[in-house]
Amino acid sequence: MSGARFRPDFRLWGLLPAWVIMGFTLILPIGIVVLVAFGTRGAYGGFGWGFSGASFQQILFQKGWTEELEFNPQYLEIIARTLWLAALTTAICAALATPVAYYIACQPPKRRAAxxxxxxxxxxxxxxxxxxxxxxxxxxxxVIEKSLRAVGLVEDIDSLLFNNTAMLLGMVYSYIPLMILPVFASMEKLDGTLIEASHDLYANRWVTARRVILPLARPGIVAGAVLVFVPCLGAVLEPILLGGGKQMLMGNLIQTQFGGGRNWPFGAAVAVVLMALVMLVLMINALRTRPAGEAAA
Amino acid sequence: MRQDVRRYPGLGLLVLLFFGWLYLPIAVVIGFSFNENRLVSVWTGFSLKWYGAALSNSALVDAVRTSLTVALIATALATLTALMAALVLVRGRDVRARRLSEVVVNLPLLLPEIVVAVAVLILFSQIGLTNGLLKLILAHTAFCIPFAFLPIRARLQGMTPDFEEAAQDLYASPWVVFRRVTLPLILPGVFAGAMLAFVMSMDDFITSNMLASGGNTTLPVYIFGLIKQGTTPELNAISTLIIAASLLLATIALSLTFRGRGKS
Incomplete structure (x- = not known):
């Protein structure tokens, strides 16, 4: 080379390990998943390379006896249930987190940290x-059934498990800290004088909550909503253990397709749909927050 | 006297109920782990026998060993990778593709874990990688990187470059600047990141379950297998031991992070 001294540039090789690891264990495999989703089903699990939309078609239709396509709402229901449960979890988390975060924000610093x-x-x-x-x-x-029976309220109740409510409870429980922390962060700056000003202007507590506190908490609620909604879409443990595997969500639908003898291309197609949904949420969030951020700057 | 307008009636009670709900499941597991009866919810007396059973369970010990091996190696690799990336992305000037690199480093946070799990499963089956431990380490390293990266980046961003520039003015080489100035200052961030990565790896179920093969069962995957067989007091004892270990780790991590913050 033209006499240029070889200088290892840290700006390049410092980022190299991250790129290599992410390239090999994330970017490349995700690319393969997309290809597999368009591939064909292998005879004993696995898959064949190819280009067919059959796996995506299978999400909506099933083949009848005479090879005609029949609309099959089974998987669409799973997708709808996943979206609905994730949205409900997010809403309940927000409704719970806002008063709790407000209470914490109103405490003296030491209690606040605790x-x-x-x-x-x-x-x-x-x-x-x-x-x-x-x-x-x-x-x-x-524990619940035992205590209800002990006070003589019920004789015998059907299991409280294996339904949507149990899954919802488990998901709210799993992800609530991801909502409280950002909401608290945006309320931490909440100034007591703002609330006093609102009262001086004859607003009562509820008007103050709605017109002063809630708008201040809003950026935190939006940030928390993304943090809760996205992992809920991909939940696996809650549907298996609390939903009993009968109330499927997309996460465990994908998981069950990858055992031996199962349908890998179909699982990959559902994975692509899930990924697309998550990307959509993140993109909407990015578009929503960017103009606001620029306006504030 | 005017009452405090920031107070809302009933809010304190709601918060109390909330914290009760938050800690109820943990308390139930711990409580029933001391139950002598074979049936989980029939209390017949205090006993430590399920702890004895758990600790002498060789499959459990194996699972803990696998989890620790994977978590320690993945944490070391992820923290080193994240540290290098954070140094370049925060301190580097005119870094090419800075924003793209930042997205790539945080990619595991943007993708549902189940999708990444099936993706690496397909990749490993295609390239014929059969070493179970290696598969786990590779996959865990990838999803641990952002958890190590974020605290390190936060620490670097919150730190003035003045000290590093002063060292450079005094003719310290880049390596000496890093070792004697930058690293000691960001160490709490590095430690917090490593701790988070370790916990995430120890806790992981989705990826490990997907990659599980005979002899390479991690602790959460082993526990999942036990749960599917039904709830037992031994499972409660194992869970209590895990709760105790996690709370200990969390307390150490948080206190070290706060101490580090106090110093600077």
Missing amino acids: LVYLVTLPFWVSMIVRVYAWLIILGNDG
Whole structure:
């Protein structure tokens, strides 16, 4: 080379490991998933390369006896249930997190730090242990059934498990810290004088909550909504353990397609749909927040 | 006297109920782990026998060993990778494709884990990678990187470059600047990142379950298998041990992070 001294540039090789690892274990495999989704089904699990839309078609239609296509709402229901449960979880988390975060924000600094610590602490406990705990509480002869029977309220109740409500409870429980922390962060700056000003202007508590506190909490709620909604879309443990595997969500639908002898291309197609939904949410969020950020700057 | 307008009636009670709900499941698991009876929810007396059963369960010990091996190696690799990336992305001037690189480093946070899990499963089956431990380490390293990266980046961003520039003015080489100035200052961030990565790896179920093969069962995958067989007091004892370990780790991590913040 033209006499140029070889100087290893840290700006390049410093980023190299991250690119190599992400390239090999994320970008390349995701590309393969998209290809597999368009591939053909292997005889004994696995897949064949090719280009067919059959797997995506299978999400909506099934082949009848005479090879004609019949509309099959089964998988569409799973997708709808996933979206609905994720949205409901997000809404409940927001409704719970806002008053709790407000209460924490109103405390003196030392108590505030202690309460934030208490909110985050369960989050450090293994996810599977937290979901398992709800199994003991809700299960057959579980804590709730036992206590209801002890006070003579009921004789015998159908299991509280294996339904949408149990899944919803588990998901809210799993992800609530992801909502409280950003909402608290946006309310931490909440100035007591603003609330006093609102009262001086003859607003009562509820008007103040709606017109002063809620708008201040809003950026945190939006940030928290993304943090809760996205992992809910891909939830696997809650549908298997609390939903009993009968109330399928997209996460465990994908998972079940990858055992031996199952339909890999179909699983890949559902994975592509899930990924597209997540990307859509993130893109809407990016578009929503960018203009606001620029306006504030 | 005017009452505090910031107070809302009933809010304190709601918050109390909330924290009760947050800790109820953990308390139930811990409580029933000391139950002598074979049936989880029939309390017949205090006993530590399920802890004995758990600790002498060789399959459990194997699962813990696999989890620790994977988590320690993945944490080391992820933290080193994240540290290098953070140094370039925060301190580097005119870095090419800075925004794209930042997205790539945080990619595991943007994709549903189940999708990434099936993706690496297909990749590993295509390239014929059969070493179970290696598969787990590779996959865990990838999803641990953003968790290590974010605290390190936050620490670097919150730190003035004055000290590093002063060292450079005194003819310290880039390596000496890093080792003697930058690293000691960002160490709490590096530690917090490594801790988060470690916890995420130890906790992971979705990816590990997808890649699970005989002899390479991680702790959460092993516990999942036990849960599917039904709730037992031994499972409660194992869960309690995990809760104790997680809370200990969380407390150490948080106190070290706060101490580091106090110093600077």
